[in-house]
Amino acid sequence: MSKLKRILALIGAILLAGMYVTTLVVALIGGPNLMTYLGLSIAATLIIPVLLFCIIEMYKKIKEKKEENENF
Numbered sequence: 001m002s003k004l005k006r007i008l009a010l011i012g013a014i015l016l017a018g019m020y021v022t023t024l025v026v027a028l029i030g031g032p033n034l035m036t037y038l039g040l041s042i043a044a045t046l047i048i049p050v051l052l053f054c055i056i057e058m059y060k061k062i063k064e065k066k067e068e069n070e071n072f
Helices: 002-029 035-072
Strands: none
Touching: 002 035
């Protein structure tokens, strides 16, 4: 379980860092879609950790259910 959490945390960090770098580059270049990238970055900052938390919790429940079924 600990490995899964570490992997998912790394994936989340990479996704968020990528979004932030993209937003920074577009801001420095002065692209026309700056506000769109900024909005996506803010949304990703909220959504990605929540999704990762849900995935971890679902994995725990599935694993518990599987272990429970194996005991019977």
